[in-house]
Amino acid sequence: MANQSELIAQAREKVNADVLPALLGAFAGKVEQIPPSRDEIPQVFCKPEAIAGVAHFLDEQGFNMLVDVAGADYYPKRDPRFEVIYHFRQLPGLGMIRVRVRCTEKDQVPTLSVRWPGANAAEREVYDQFGIKFKGHPNLTRILNPDDWEGHPLRRDYPLRGPRALINLEMPADENRYHAFVDEEQPAPGQTKEGK
């Protein structure tokens, strides 16, 4: 049996030699190659509107597994502050590719949940945590946080403690509580409890 790491290197070379030039040719101006980082996975930047086409193209090239949809926030270092990061994988081949979509809060990234139903929940999570909207998503609602939650917690400018970040630590501990312990109705002014 050939050494597995050699096979992985071969698959990576194949992606670099065949898939990437074809991808760059098919989506000229929309897709931009960037050098790989330490994990050596080939990666490209992609315009938000092109991601559905890119995913379809990769699907035809044998990238049949959408490994993950992740969000990232580069605030305040970059101007389109958000990135949606897709990892695709060929199975049973070994090639992997990372597609990074730079977008702003207002951009609508096309959803991939039609071809990969698994992306449905992952895109909901990105929406919940970062506030990035996905166009054509069947059910773009909050998934991890409560429905009435305010803000998107994984943004860099969201405080770690969330609503509790506003709590004054000088206050006595009993008033410091985020959830009131007893949810009894307070008696109306001028009326004592016994008088009810």
Add this chain to the structure above:
Amino acid sequence: MTAQMPAQNEVFRDDGGFVTTTVDSFLRWAQSNSIWPLTFGLACCAIEMMNLVAPRYDIARFGSEALRASPRQADLMFVSGRLCNKMVPVIRQVYQQMPEPKWVVAFGACASSGGVFDNYAVVQGVDNVLPVDIYVPGCPPTPEAVIDAVEKLRVHIRQGDLKGGLARNG
């Protein structure tokens, strides 16, 4: 049994074939020996809670082996794990469904104080939401620690310190 009892709350006095006690202390004695916990598993500590029933720790020795799935049949809630904002209405409803008297054990650091998670999602201690009777430290606590907590709870129930929610509402 008599040897374990605190002196002021002696339940049985065997004076030549008679057993005399007060109804109150007899009830407390009965309660303390048949605490039925609720299977309220949240996170890591839920696995250690399952260990309690498993052979090595075997909480059946202390009369608490009947883990009930329905809150209406349980009188001890182990809040085992971190309590998150989305779970707060649920845990309140479950607690309200438990019949009185009922006790709450905050199982582990997260349930006691939020633990390592001082962030937007985790309630900083379940005592913000429920009245807690016993806190068990540890992340997660060993089953021995929890058995000790249940033992302490039994002693307190026998002494009548912890009324199980009755005094608070009454």
Add this chain to the structure above:
Amino acid sequence: MAGDMHVISEHQDRMTLSIGPHHPATHGVLRVVLELEGEIIQKAQPEIGFLHTGIEKTAESLNWQQANVVLDRMDYLNSLGNNCGFCLTVEKALGITDRIPDRATVARVILLELQRIASHMVFLSTGGLDVGATTPYFWGFDVREHILDIFEETCGNRMNPSYIRIGGLAQDLPANFKEMVDAFLKWAPERIKEIKDLVLHNPIFIDRTRNVGKMDMNTALSYGLTGHNLRVTGSDFDVRKYYPYMGYENYDFKVPVYTNGDMWDRTAIRFDEVDESLKIIRQALDNLPDGPHVIDDRKLVLPPKAEVKQSMEALIHHFKLVQYGFDVPAGETYHATESPRGELGFFVVSDGGNKPARVRVRPPAFYATHALPALLPGHFISDMIVIIAGIDPIFGEVDR
């Protein structure tokens, strides 16, 4: 089994039933909203987030070595696996993968495979409980206790030990590590075979699990399923074989594959995986080398305590590491490991600082939970319990 026996009229009124989040059969805090016709599930929608802990956000507020600790609490049946996945990712980002000492790598393999067996034992115990079998619960947890004893002796804690650190291990293995694991390897196979005989060929268990929750390979891939959920559909995708890490390519083990895709297969494959894990542990234990347990790099790991009291330079390193940590070169890194539940990937973004800019976990159980809308329709409500047990979600990891 269920769907084809009943002819379902389209005109009947459907009933909506919400199960969970507090329900003993949901293995944690999953809520499933079901649309029922009679007892047959027509539509299912899982709702998660009841254990959303903000682990990713917390990890981003800590420095690299500290982030390891909160990631423990994610998949709590596989805490060492979480540690290991994160450490391998950061080591890759630092470019020190080749410099990790062999002793640390082999010890990681042993601990990870022990953790896998412990996790599978919980799966088999609670899965048995869900179909009404109480005995596997007691036996499975007994096996797990023996593994936890090894962990307690080695790492200091039964669960969530944070023992695997960036650069190696937190401390050296105890002197009696080999004897402990050896004793376990001598004792366990027989016991596990007993559990296997008890569960797999029990007629009631077969009736409850055969042809329940079937799925084919393409659907499974499109839902992002990995691990045992994918391998029961005929694929042999195992990260340990496909993208070997920590020298897994040097061990002689097979990846069990089943083709029927139902719940019985999901249980049977777990027993086979336990056997393979025992084989790996045996090989690793025989080749456990002596030597250092952490990388020899004072910029990354704490100097020995005795040296701190003698050497000024060691004290400075100690101070710097405790106060500040270390910087990781800017860039994005993805690394996949095989957790007991599937592909556990870590996607780490560094902006060059001492704290991660983004820690994204690719949770296998998250994707498995969201395959429930495809798995449940056509089954009885009681089959739902079997299916949820079979895909083996751990909600600390699903919700993070």
